[in-house]
Amino acid sequence: xxxxxxxxxxxxxxxxxxxxxxxxVMARTAAAFFASTGVAGIVLFAVIPAEAVVSKxxxxxxxxxxxxxxxxxxxxxxxxxxxxHAGLIVFATIVxxxxxxxxxxxxxTVAMACLYPCMACHSAFVFSWRRxxxxxxxxxxxxxFGVSSNSELAWWAALLPVTTALIVGTAVAVLSxxxxxxxxxxxxxxxxxxxxDRALAAALAVPVGSRSGLxxxxxxxxxxxxxxxxxxxxxxDTMLENVAARWIDQLSPDxxxxxxxxxxxxLLLPNTTEAQAIEIADRMRAxxxxxxxxxxxxxxxxxxxxxxxGRADIGLYRAKATGRNQTTLESAQRPAVxxxxxxxxxxxxxxxxYQPIVDxxxxxxxxxxxxxxxxxxxxxxxxxPSGLITIAESSDLIDELGxxxxxxxxxxxxxxxxxxxTPLTVNVxxxxxxxxxxxxxxxxxxxxxxxxxxxxxLVLEITESELAADSEQAIAQLAQLRRxxxxxxxxxxxxxxxxxxxxxxxxxxxxxxxxxxIGDAASARxxxxxxxxxxxxxxxxxxxxxxxxxxxxxxxxxxxxxSAQGFLYGRAMSLAEITSAIPAVNAAPD
Numbered sequence: 001x002x003x004x005x006x007x008x009x010x011x012x013x014x015x016x017x018x019x020x021x022x023x024x025v026m027a028r029t030a031a032a033f034f035a036s037t038g039v040a041g042i043v044l045f046a047v048i049p050a051e052a053v054v055s056k057x058x059x060x061x062x063x064x065x066x067x068x069x070x071x072x073x074x075x076x077x078x079x080x081x082x083x084x085h086a087g088l089i090v091f092a093t094i095v096x097x098x099x100x101x102x103x104x105x106x107x108x109t110v111a112m113a114c115l116y117p118c119m120a121c122h123s124a125f126v127f128s129w130r131r132x133x134x135x136x137x138x139x140x141x142x143x144x145f146g147v148s149s150n151s152e153l154a155w156w157a158a159l160l161p162v163t164t165a166l167i168v169g170t171a172v173a174v175l176s177x178x179x180x181x182x183x184x185x186x187x188x189x190x191x192x193x194x195x196x197d198r199a200l201a202a203a204l205a206v207p208v209g210s211r212s213g214l215x216x217x218x219x220x221x222x223x224x225x226x227x228x229x230x231x232x233x234x235x236x237d238t239m240l241e242n243v244a245a246r247w248i249d250q251l252s253p254d255x256x257x258x259x260x261x262x263x264x265x266x267l268l269l270p271n272t273t274e275a276q277a278i279e280i281a282d283r284m285r286a287x288x289x290x291x292x293x294x295x296x297x298x299x300x301x302x303x304x305x306x307x308x309x310g311r312a313d314i315g316l317y318r319a320k321a322t323g324r325n326q327t328t329l330e331s332a333q334r335p336a337v338x339x340x341x342x343x344x345x346x347x348x349x350x351x352x353x354y355q356p357i358v359d360x361x362x363x364x365x366x367x368x369x370x371x372x373x374x375x376x377x378x379x380x381x382x383x384x385p386s387g388l389i390t391i392a393e394s395s396d397l398i399d400e401l402g403x404x405x406x407x408x409x410x411x412x413x414x415x416x417x418x419x420x421x422t423p424l425t426v427n428v429x430x431x432x433x434x435x436x437x438x439x440x441x442x443x444x445x446x447x448x449x450x451x452x453x454x455x456x457x458l459v460l461e462i463t464e465s466e467l468a469a470d471s472e473q474a475i476a477q478l479a480q481l482r483r484x485x486x487x488x489x490x491x492x493x494x495x496x497x498x499x500x501x502x503x504x505x506x507x508x509x510x511x512x513x514x515x516x517x518i519g520d521a522a523s524a525r526x527x528x529x530x531x532x533x534x535x536x537x538x539x540x541x542x543x544x545x546x547x548x549x550x551x552x553x554x555x556x557x558x559x560x561x562x563s564a565q566g567f568l569y570g571r572a573m574s575l576a577e578i579t580s581a582i583p584a585v586n587a588a589p590d
Contacts, residue, residue: 030085031074033118034092038067062099066092086131089119093139100146109150113161116143120165124172139165185259187237188244196258196266200305203256203268214299215277216308217267218316219284222291222324224263236263243288250284264316266309274298274329281327293319294327310396314433330394337379338395341388345400350375352408353572354416357427357543357565360557364569368425368459369416371409372572373401393433402434403447410451410458412575419579427459429491435462436473441480448486455485459510463491478507489543493531511535515546515566518555525555532559 041063073088096115103109116139123135140162147158183195191199203214221243228236244259251257251267260266267284269277274296281294295315299308315330344350354369377383383391392398406428413426434440448458460481478488489510513531518524528544535542544556547566556564573581 027073027076030088031070034066034070034073037115037118038063038065038070041066062095065095086123086135089123089135090138093119093135093142097142097146101149103150106150106152109147109153110157110161113143113147113158114164116140116161117165117168121168121172124170136165188240188259190244190265191256191258193258193260193266196256196260196268197305199256199258200268200308203270204299204303204305204308213271213273215269215272215274216297216299216312217269217277217281217284218260218295218309218312219265219267219281220293220316220320221263222293222320224290227290239290243290246287247284250280250287266312272298274331278327278329285325285327291325293324295319295330296327297330307396311394314394314396317433335379335391337377337383337391338397340377340379341375341391341395341397341401344375345397345404348404350401350404350408351574352405352412353574354409354412354426354578355565355572356570357425357563358569360553360561360564364553366420366424366569367563368427369413369578370427370461370565370572371405371412371429373405374572389431393431398431398433399437402431403443405429406444407447407451410448410453413453413457415575416578423457425457425459425487426453427461427489429461429463432462432474435477437477438473441477441484444481445484445486456487458485459487459489461489461491461512475506482507482509492545508538508540511540511542513542513544513561518544518546518552524552525559528555528559528561532561 041060045060045063069088069092093116096112096119100109100112103112119139120132120136123132143162143165144155144158147153147161148155183191183198185192185195200216221239224236224239227239240259240263243265244257247257247265254270256268256270258266258268267281269280272280277296277298281296285292285294293316295312295317297308297311297315303311311330315328318330319326319328341350351374353372353374355372356366357368357370358364359367373385373388375383375388377388380387389398389401392401409426409428413424416426417424430444437443444460445455448455462478482488487509488507489512490506490508491512492514493511511531513528517527517531532542541563542561543563543565544561545565547553547556547564547568549568552566553564553568570581
């Protein structure tokens with residue numbers, strides 16, 4: 001397996017530099033080395049005998065140069081790669097050797113020779129085995145030459161600093177590589193998630209002007225779970241090993257590949273555009289025999305590491321949700337409408353309208369409202385609510401938008417309930433990109449509590465066709481919400497991946513039948529009869545959407561469907577319109 005340097009991903013202990021040795025770490029350790037050497041030189045200059053005039057002058061000049069070098073390295077460290085640091089060590093070694101040849105004091109010569117082990121330690125920590133060995137091999141004869149150049153010292157006086165350099169340098173090299181194992185995936189030899197995050201942080205620390213682009217790809221093996229289930233974990237491990245080995249051969253030396261977790265891989269591509277990243281992702285997917293989905297994005301100015309990874313994750317999610325085995329781009333090019341939405345969220349000008357949900361058997365009495373986000377864009381006047389959700393999801397604004405709508409709905413529900421005079425529920429839609437966040441349930445409950453709305457009068461609606469709702473993380477979030485009293489509804493049932501297994505395994509409370517199913521009341525009866533029987537078997541309440549005619553309302557009532565919503569009972573309205581229209585809405589025909 002190939003290995004690379006300068007922050008590469010293939011961190012096998014036999015060949016690569018320690019994963020800890022990022023540019024920032026290299027700069028800081030080198031600066032500390034030069035600074036401490038300079039300070040030690042100044043101290044020696046102050047304490048050595050006055051008669052050693054030449055030696056003191058040499059020492060003072062060397063100390064000043066060393067401190068100046070430390071300041072330069074610390075200031076420019078992000079621009080210096082491993083080759084530049086190797087050049088610094090070689091330069092420092094040559095300067096030190098030259099100073100030894102000018103020294104007139106045997107004691108000072110031996111004292112300065114003690115700096116050679118420091119150089120060996122620095123090399124062992126930040127360089128690969130090969131480069132550290134070459135630098136040490138270069139340092140040892142110079143140490144012997146510099147020490148023996150003093151006529152009062154024998155050549156063997158250099159054995160102590162040379163031996164110290166070899167022993168301490170080897171120990172540092174071994175220990176730093178052992179520490180690096182925490183960043184390495186044992187199965188594939190790639191970086192693990194921690195190592196990838198560290199490499200990403202190092203890449204983002206490089207000044208923007210010194211790189212022409214930075215792209216990221218997240219891969220997910222579509223068939224991995226079925227392989228594990230059918231053939232066992234050993235077969236799954238073999239698949240991961242084969243994929244890693246095949247992909248390594250597809251990459252340039254500066255690419256950073258990691259096993260991001262489970263069957264997911266992360267790829268960081270310096271100096272790469274989005275178009276180039278898509279080509280690389282497609283080539284890598286084509287090089288393996290298993291189906292694979294990929295999400296691609298590029299870094300944009302102002303992105304944090306979490307935003308950068310989150311956008312690639314959205315691309316991967318969309319690739320899997322829209323058919324799998326494909327590459328999907330989540331572009332970093334921020335359209336003007338995104339900035340406009342950002343400003344709207346900051347100013348609180350995103351609106352929420354409410355469509356009534358009625359009791360079918362009780363003359364269309366209002367029992368709740370579904371909250372629907374509304375926002376008019378100046379940049380894109382024809383933007384639909386679903387288009388708004390798509391923009392929020394792709395620009396990492398969905399969490400903030402969802403939180404704003406949830407808080408607004410729960411706050412407005414107090415006014416609607418007071419006006420109505422009876423308890424009601426408020427239904428709020430949740431994006432599955434929100435749901436898969438580890439802290440979503442905690443944040444949602446805190447938002448509802450801040451609005452003062454009872455948990456048991458809140459229904460969160462999850463679109464059935466969103467595959468992410470099947471993830472373990474999503475199920476855990478739903479379970480936490482239900483334990484607090486929140487009810488969960490399957491939205492648009494019948495529009496996507498309807499199955500008995502999904503009804504049985506996921507934590508639902510309410511089934512909302514999609515609008516097209518009841519479109520033709522005459523032909524809808526068999527389907528609705530089956531769905532209502534299925535819902536009763538699983539203990540689910542039913543809401544049917546899209547009631548627009550009396551025939552549809554009568555059919556829903558005959559089948560014993562509990563609740564309904566649609567234009568027959570009312571369109572989505574603002575809070576002000578609802579509070580003035582509630583008496584008229586309650587008088588709607590049954």
